[in-house]
Amino acid sequence: MNKKAVCLISGGLDSSVTSFIAKDEGYDIFALSFNYGQRHNKEIKSSQEIAKAADVKKHIIIDLNLSEFGGSSLLDKKIQPDLDNKLNDIGKNIPNTYVPARNTIFLSIALAYAETIDADAIFIGATSADYSGYPDCRPEYFKAFQKLFDLATKKGIQGGQIKIKTPLLSLSKSEIIKKGIKLNVPFEKTWSCYLGEDKACGRCDSCLLRLKGFKQAGKKDPINYNFLPDWYK
Amino acid sequence: MNKKAVCLISGGLDSSVTSFIAKDEGYDIFALSFNYGQRHNKEIKSSQEIAKAADVKKHIIIDLNLSEFGGSSLLDKKIQPDLDNKLNDIGKNIPNTYVPARNTIFLSIALAYAETIDADAIFIGATSADYSGYPDCRPEYFKAFQKLFDLATKKGIQGGQIKIKTPLLSLSKSEIIKKGIKLNVPFEKTWSCYLGEDKACGRCDSCLLRLKGFKQAGKKDPINYNFLPDWYK
Numbered sequence: 001m002n003k004k005a006v007c008l009i010s011g012g013l014d015s016s017v018t019s020f021i022a023k024d025e026g027y028d029i030f031a032l033s034f035n036y037g038q039r040h041n042k043e044i045k046s047s048q049e050i051a052k053a054a055d056v057k058k059h060i061i062i063d064l065n066l067s068e069f070g071g072s073s074l075l076d077k078k079i080q081p082d083l084d085n086k087l088n089d090i091g092k093n094i095p096n097t098y099v100p101a102r103n104t105i106f107l108s109i110a111l112a113y114a115e116t117i118d119a120d121a122i123f124i125g126a127t128s129a130d131y132s133g134y135p136d137c138r139p140e141y142f143k144a145f146q147k148l149f150d151l152a153t154k155k156g157i158q159g160g161q162i163k164i165k166t167p168l169l170s171l172s173k174s175e176i177i178k179k180g181i182k183l184n185v186p187f188e189k190t191w192s193c194y195l196g197e198d199k200a201c202g203r204c205d206s207c208l209l210r211l212k213g214f215k216q217a218g219k220k221d222p223i224n225y226n227f228l229p230d231w232y233k
Numbered sequence: 234m235n236k237k238a239v240c241l242i243s244g245g246l247d248s249s250v251t252s253f254i255a256k257d258e259g260y261d262i263f264a265l266s267f268n269y270g271q272r273h274n275k276e277i278k279s280s281q282e283i284a285k286a287a288d289v290k291k292h293i294i295i296d297l298n299l300s301e302f303g304g305s306s307l308l309d310k311k312i313q314p315d316l317d318n319k320l321n322d323i324g325k326n327i328p329n330t331y332v333p334a335r336n337t338i339f340l341s342i343a344l345a346y347a348e349t350i351d352a353d354a355i356f357i358g359a360t361s362a363d364y365s366g367y368p369d370c371r372p373e374y375f376k377a378f379q380k381l382f383d384l385a386t387k388k389g390i391q392g393g394q395i396k397i398k399t400p401l402l403s404l405s406k407s408e409i410i411k412k413g414i415k416l417n418v419p420f421e422k423t424w425s426c427y428l429g430e431d432k433a434c435g436r437c438d439s440c441l442l443r444l445k446g447f448k449q450a451g452k453k454d455p456i457n458y459n460f461l462p463d464w465y466k
Contacts, residue, residue: 064297064342071349094387101345104385108341109297112334116304141384148377152337154327157368 002028004119005165006110007056009033011046012192013210014125014168017180019054021167022123024183030117031059032110036102037067039074039081040196049189062109072099074194081194083203087212087231090205091133097194097205103136107145107164114162115153121163130173130209142166173213181219188222202227235261237352238398239343240289242266244279245425246443247358247401250413252287254400255356257416263350264292265343269335270300272307272314273429282422295342305332307427314427316436320445320464323438324366330427330438336369340378340397347395348386354396363406363442375399406446414452421455435460 005027007019022029031054033047044061051059066075073079073096081097103126110122126137135141146164150156168176180187192210193200200207202225211232214221238260240252255262264287266280277294284292299308306312306329314330336359343355359370368374379397383389401409413420425443426433433440435458444465447454 060301062297062301064295066345068293068295069346069349071345098387099345100348100387101341101385104341104344104381105338108334108337111337112299112304112332113302115333116302135387135390136385138384141381144377144381144384148337148374148381151371151374151377152334152369154331154333154368 002026003121004028004030004117005121005123006030006032006114006117006119007054007123008106008110008125009047009050010125011043011050011190012125012206013180013187013190014127014176016050016125016185016187016190017176017183018123018125018167019050019056020180020183020185022165023054027121029054029056030113030119031056032113033059033061034106035061035063037065037075039077040191040194042196043191046189046191050186053186053189060113064105066099066102066105069100073097074099081204083201085205085208087208090209091131094133094135095205097132098134101136103134104145111149111152111162115155118155119162121165123165123167125168126166127168127171127173127176129171130213132205132209139169142169172216173209174216177213177217177219181217190223197226199224199226201225202229235259236354237261237263237350238354238356239263239265239347239350239352240356241339241343241358242280242283243358244276244283244423245358245439246413246420246423247360247409249283249358249418249420249423250409250416251356251358251400252283252289253413253416253418255398256287260354262287262289263346263352264289265346266292266294267339268294268296270298270308272310273424273427275429276424279422279424283419286419286422293346297338299332299335299338302333306330307332314437316434318438318441320441323442324364327366327368328438330365331367334369336367337378344382344385344395348388351388352395354398356398356400358401359399360401360404360406360409362404363446365438365442372402375402405449406442407449410446410450410452414450423456430459432457432459434458435462
């Protein structure tokens with residue numbers, strides 16, 4: 001019997017590559033996605049297609065309406081995400097797309113799922129290199145969460161462990177894309193844009209980081225954009 | 234302006250006393266409850282009555298269906314919670330009412346709420362004295378969570394702190410009840426029984442610990458029971 005892992009799949013590029021890494025490592029994958037009131041909830045359709053492509057055993061989509069709290073441009077349509085930032089400025093400050101405690105919530109719910117099915121690991125596609133400067137994507141954050149995991153669970157106090165796996169944590173976006181190409185990740189099915197319109201905007205931080213990654217990897221991003229920055233063309 | 238606190242209010246005895254402690258400490262209370270697929274979801278009505286009695290500023294009830302995962306007699310109606318345990322045996326082993334990662338999930342979502350409204354504290358009515366042996370009620374667990382809080386949030390990395398407050402952690406049930414009496418907690422509005430039927434069963438661990446507490450405090454529990462153990466009468 002294969003080892004089991006819970007994979008957080010948002011439908012974006014990073015979590016898609018992460019799920020294919022889990023598959024490549026021989027895990028049976030139990031996918032978890034969230035309909036949390038996000039502006040770009042079309043990423044959920046992508047999560048379903050990626051889950052299928054990664055041949056997961058089960059895919060649970062949790063409804064959890066964080067927009068009751070607000071406090072983020074991803075949750076509150078009256079706040080506009082930043083557009084057209086300079087690449088070098090992304091990650092310097094915490095942007096308004098920051099959703100308070102989002103990774104903490106997602107990992108907690110993943111922990112419940114993992115403990116219930118007796119999984120060995122939870123995969124999350126966090127990255128702290130080409131990223132938006134979110135506090136809950138840093139290595140020290142995941143280290144603290146592992147400590148909490150070990151104390152929080154029946155499995156933990158009985159001497160077992162549920163490992164948080166962050167295979168992308170120190171990789172640049174282009175390195176992530178190159179890894180994804182090797183593993184045949186269907187990038188055309190992924191969705192990264194914060195705006196969540198028909199085509200990707202090509203202007204929000206998420207689009208910009210993605211386009212930079214493809215550019216540096218020497219590949220063409222297969223999805224459609226409404227706009228492309230000059231440096232990408 | 235008063236300090237703000239998020240209070241987790243389940244509608245049970247412990248969280249009710251905790252919310253009155255927060256009120257007594259001068260906090261403006263923002264209450265948070267969960268409709269998580271629990272067998273005894275009538276506790277939610279109690280949470281509303283307690284929130285009103287504690288004069289909270291706002292009360293948000295989050296729908297989060299954990300019964301998709303199962304793995305607990307509180308989530309899966311096919312599993313029966315233990316009844317008629319000996320008082321001395323309660324807390325020795327982790328019972329089937331344990332809900333994997335429940336406190337971790339609730340605290341994570343409370344953290345999102347607290348950061349959004351710029352609260353200073355989160356109150357949770359956990360107790361590790363007269364308790365059911367859950368791993369996520371122990372002091373070392375809350376210490377690890379505080380560390381995580383400090384790393385997870387924008388407020389944390391900017392030097393602020395959202396404090397986890399567990400005023401009942403080392404108190405016995407009778408001490409909690411005596412504190413509640415001093416603070417005029419309306420115990421008749423609280424609900425503790427795991428079975429969630431019309432009257433409290435008087436036989437599950439939660440009823441037994443509650444009855445023991447009233448007995449030791451020399452008070453009569455004001456709620457109605459279907460059954461009362463001999464030692465209580």
